[in-house]
Amino acid sequence: MNLHANEDGLRVGVVNVSMVAPAQTKPSVAAKRARLPALRFLVLPGQIVSIVVLVVPLLVALYMSFTDWTPTHGSLFNASFIGLDNYSELLIYDSRFVEAVVRTILISVVCLALEFTIGLGLAVLFLREFRGKAVFFSALLTPMMILPVVVGYTFWMLFQSNGPINQMIGLFVAGNATPEWFRSAPLAIITVIVTEVWHWTPLFFLILLSGLNAVPENPIRAAIILGASPRQVFWRVILPTLKPVIVVAFVIRAMEVIKLFDEVFMLTRGGPGSSTETISLYIYKLAFNDFQLAYGAAAAFIVLVGTLVLINLLLLPIRDQLLQERR
Amino acid sequence: MPVRRLTPVLALVLVVALIVTLFPIFWIVMTAIKPPTDWNAAPAIWVPSKPTLVNFRTLFDPNAIREYGVGGVSQSATASVFGSILASVVSTFFSIVIGLFAAIGLSRYAGGSKVTPLIILSGRMFPPAAIAVPFVIIFSAVNIIDTYGGLIAIYVAATLPFSTWMLKSFVDDLPREIEEAEMIDGRSRLMAHFTVTIPLMRGGLFATTLFIFILNWSEFMFALVLSYGRISTIPVQLAKYVTATAGTLYGVQAALAVLAMVPLVLAGFAIQSHLARGMTFGAIKR
Numbered sequence: 001m002n003l004h005a006n007e008d009g010l011r012v013g014v015v016n017v018s019m020v021a022p023a024q025t026k027p028s029v030a031a032k033r034a035r036l037p038a039l040r041f042l043v044l045p046g047q048i049v050s051i052v053v054l055v056v057p058l059l060v061a062l063y064m065s066f067t068d069w070t071p072t073h074g075s076l077f078n079a080s081f082i083g084l085d086n087y088s089e090l091l092i093y094d095s096r097f098v099e100a101v102v103r104t105i106l107i108s109v110v111c112l113a114l115e116f117t118i119g120l121g122l123a124v125l126f127l128r129e130f131r132g133k134a135v136f137f138s139a140l141l142t143p144m145m146i147l148p149v150v151v152g153y154t155f156w157m158l159f160q161s162n163g164p165i166n167q168m169i170g171l172f173v174a175g176n177a178t179p180e181w182f183r184s185a186p187l188a189i190i191t192v193i194v195t196e197v198w199h200w201t202p203l204f205f206l207i208l209l210s211g212l213n214a215v216p217e218n219p220i221r222a223a224i225i226l227g228a229s230p231r232q233v234f235w236r237v238i239l240p241t242l243k244p245v246i247v248v249a250f251v252i253r254a255m256e257v258i259k260l261f262d263e264v265f266m267l268t269r270g271g272p273g274s275s276t277e278t279i280s281l282y283i284y285k286l287a288f289n290d291f292q293l294a295y296g297a298a299a300a301f302i303v304l305v306g307t308l309v310l311i312n313l314l315l316l317p318i319r320d321q322l323l324q325e326r327r
Numbered sequence: 328m329p330v331r332r333l334t335p336v337l338a339l340v341l342v343v344a345l346i347v348t349l350f351p352i353f354w355i356v357m358t359a360i361k362p363p364t365d366w367n368a369a370p371a372i373w374v375p376s377k378p379t380l381v382n383f384r385t386l387f388d389p390n391a392i393r394e395y396g397v398g399g400v401s402q403s404a405t406a407s408v409f410g411s412i413l414a415s416v417v418s419t420f421f422s423i424v425i426g427l428f429a430a431i432g433l434s435r436y437a438g439g440s441k442v443t444p445l446i447i448l449s450g451r452m453f454p455p456a457a458i459a460v461p462f463v464i465i466f467s468a469v470n471i472i473d474t475y476g477g478l479i480a481i482y483v484a485a486t487l488p489f490s491t492w493m494l495k496s497f498v499d500d501l502p503r504e505i506e507e508a509e510m511i512d513g514r515s516r517l518m519a520h521f522t523v524t525i526p527l528m529r530g531g532l533f534a535t536t537l538f539i540f541i542l543n544w545s546e547f548m549f550a551l552v553l554s555y556g557r558i559s560t561i562p563v564q565l566a567k568y569v570t571a572t573a574g575t576l577y578g579v580q581a582a583l584a585v586l587a588m589v590p591l592v593l594a595g596f597a598i599q600s601h602l603a604r605g606m607t608f609g610a611i612k613r
Contacts, residue, residue, distance in 0.1 A: 039516055042432030045425045046487055053484035057461035064461065076464065118344075125341055130333045136341065138596060140348055145595030145602075147545035149562040150584040154355045157577060162369035164354060170370075198351065206603050210611055248610050259454050262547045266566065280548075283456040288552055293460050300454050 065298035071291050079294065086298035096274055097299055100282040101306070107189065107278065108257045111196045112250060118197070119204025119249075124234075126209050144202040152266025155195040159267075185275030188268050192276055195263050200256075204249055211245030212238065247318045251311055258307055279303050355588075358581035359383070363395045366577040382582035392579065404583055407564035411587075414475055414550075414560060415543040418482035422539050425483065426490030427532070431520055433491070434498035435506075455485075459552045466553065473555040481549050486539045489605065493538060496609025497531030498524065534601035537594040544591055561587045 060076070065086055069079035090097050122140065126133065143151070158165050159181040166178040181187045215238050223237045261280035264270065270277035270285070277285075279299070287296035333341065358366065360378040384391040386404040462481060463472065471477035501524060509519040525532070547562040554563055561583060568580045595602065603611045 039436045039520075040432055042428040042436070044428075046429035046491060049425060049480075049484050050487060053480050054458070057458055057465060060461040060465060061458070064464075121340075122344060125333070125337055128331045128333050128337070130338070130341075136345060138599060139345055141595070141599065141602065142352060142592060143348060144606075145541065145592050146352075146588050147547075147562060147591060149545075149547045149565055150355070150588050151351075153565060153580060153584050154351045157358060157581070158351060158354060160367065162367055162371055164350075164371045164373065167371045198347070202348075203606060207607065207611055210603050245611065248607055252607055261454075261456065262562075265547075280454045280456045283454055284459075284548070284552075287456065287460045287463075293464070296456070297460050300456065300458075300460075303454055 061297040062301065064294045065301055067294050069294040071293070086295050087302065089295070090299055090302060096277070097282060099274070100277045100279050101303070103189075103276070104258060104260065104278045104280075107193060107196070107260065108254065110193055111200070111257055112253055114193070114197045115201045115204045115253065116208075116246075116250070118201045120208050122201075122205045123209040123212055127212060141202045141206060143199050144206070146199070148199065148262035149266055151195060151199045152263035155191060155198070155263070156267050159191050182268055183272060185272060188272060188276045191267055192260075192264055195267060196257065196260065199263065200253060203253065207245060207249040207252075208242070211242045215241045244318050247314065251314050254311065254314060255307070258303070258310075352588075355581050355584055358577055359585045361578050361581075363392065363397045363578060382578040383586070385579050386582055386586070392576075397576075402564075402567070404561070404564050407559035407561050408586070410475070410558055411544060411560040411562075414478050414482060414558075415540055417475075418479040418486065418543050419536060419540045421479070421483045422486040422490045422543075423494075423532070423536050426487055426494050426535070426539075427525070429487075429491045430494035430498050431524060434495050435503070435520075455548050456552075459549055462549070463552060472553060473557045475558055478550060478553055478558065478560075481553070482543050482546060485546070485549070486542050489542060489608065490535055490539050492608035493535045493601075493605050494528075494531065496604060496612060497528045497535070499609075500531075500612075501527055531601070534598040535605070537598045538601065538605040541591050541594055544587070 064076065064079075066081055066083060067076070067079040068082050068085075069076055073079045126137065130136075157163060160166070161178065161180055165181075169178050179187055181191050219237050219241070220233055223233050228236070259280050260278045261284065264276060264278050264281055265284075268276040270281045274282070283296045283299050283303075286292045286299065357374060359382055360380065361372065361375040362377055362379045362381065365372045365375045381391055381395065386408075389403050462477075466472035466477045471480075505527065506516075506519045506523050509523045510516060514522065545562070546560075547566070550558075550560040550563045551566065554560070565580060565583050565587065568576060568583065598605070
């Protein structure tokens with residue numbers, strides 16, 4: 001991990017935004033460009049694809065969210081403009097939406113906390129030397145390479161009432177007291193969290209381990225010479241150095257877990273009832289089961305704004321660093 | 328720092344982590360080779376006494392399973408396997424080519440753009456379910472709904488941030504001086520990129536290609552909402568099996584899941600040292 005790269009790492013996401021950004025006018029940059037013949041056209045194909053395939057649909061969705069359009073209207077222009085009605089309906093009257101938002105945030109917080117803790121624990125283990133380290137390392141990374149749909153399906157099988165998980169629970173519980181995982185709301189939420197944690201802890205492990213390996217040794221030596229205990233070295237020296245890496249890991253995972261869909265779709269379809277519905281699943285059902293497309297688009301923009309705020313808060317701890325590095 | 332070894336307790340923790348990690352994979356592979364009687368037996372059967380490949384055969388020949396007295400599967404998975412290969416390979420190719428141009432352009436000629444990181448992140452924050460809505464409408468209007476062309480266009484756009492930033496991080500790793508030396512030889516800048524930059528970063532190019540392939544192969548939601556029968560991918564087919572049969576065809580589903588998983592795990596191990604870079608858009612270089 002090099003700190004300079006942080007800037008690149010956070011300038012991530014949709015390429016078009018950075019590419020469409022107006023040319024810089026700072027003198028140093030202009031001077032540099034005078035020396036270099038402009039090959040900026042190299043980024044053109046990327047710009048075009050991104051604008052046509054991402055920005056245009058987003059604008060259409062934004063316009064749609066202010067209308068009452070459904071497929072029966074035919075053309076989008078046949079729908080009437082209803083201003084912010086969709087938005088107020090969602091935020092004030094749609095308890096299913098509000099519940100989905102709260103649920104998604106809760107699932108995200110629990111998952112990220114578990115993934116970070118387990119991932120960091122495993123990464124610290126890998127600072128020690130042991131035989132077969134490379135094999136263990138590869139094996140522990142496997143879950144993150146598997147497609148989400150397959151992960152969802154696999155855990156759906158594991159949590160079946162005659163599945164292996166209940167079989168193992170049955171060793172400790174008498175009779176037919178084993179849980180029906182998909183019939184009760186709290187248990188179904190647990191299956192979602194377990195699945196998600198299994199799937200993505202390896203990413204935290206991987207990112208944190210590469211961060212730990214890059215922690216410079218001199219401050220650690222200095223701390224030891226000054227009489228710091230291993231615990232103090234970890235909490236006072238290693239962890240603060242690791243802060244940017246931790247933030248990167250959290251930002252990247254937060255962006256994905258907020259969109260949680262595939263695994264839940266395979267595990268519970270949001271059930272029982274709507275008790276495991278995530279934001280994405282609810283929007284999907286609105287749009288493609290109930291054909292409330294305009295309403296779904298409005299829901300999506302609320303989520304977008306919320307996520308922007310959330311990520312901004314997550315980035316706060318390393319904001320000064322980012323500003324500095326942007327020269 | 329002194330070399331520290333694992334204590335017995337920590338070694339135990341590590342072994343438990345390994346078992347927890349591998350058990351679900353073990354289970355799906357075992358289910359894929361179970362004959363129908365073992366699929367959902369109570370108590371659950373861990374290792375089938377008579378392993379069989381009938382589940383895999385059933386994927387391509389829906390009647391194969393009948394030899395076990397189980398009704399045939401309604402649909403062959405052949406089309407979805409070809410669909411997945413077609414959509415993933417073609418969209419990976421375009422994503423890499425376009426991303427490579429953009430990466431060189433951004434790394435060498437953008438003069439360090441100072442865009443707020445936040446704005447760019449926002450594209451990945453938008454729930455795909457919502458982007459899918461306008462896609463369905465626009466694609467219906469221009470008649471490319473339910474075609475691979477439409478799906479590929481989305482995949483290219485969706486993976487372009489990953490391919491561009493990952494490739495850019497590899498271009499950034501190369502010193503400019505190497506290209507400049509080539510340019511002094513009278514070659515144009517563009518030529519120098521083809522003869523110097525790209526060959527020097529072929530390792531990174533390979534890793535990025537596999538990484539983008541993994542992303543495309545895994546994609547589920549867009550394929551789900553944009554396919555109405557003419558096109559299919561493995562994830563969509565897998566979800567359909569679950570709906571259509573209410574979970575009675577465990578083995579066949581598991582076989583498809585294994586089939587979907589194997590190429591990805593192989594690709595993942597091949598680029599293991601670059602996974603962190605890909606997932607973090609080049610922020611973490613190893």
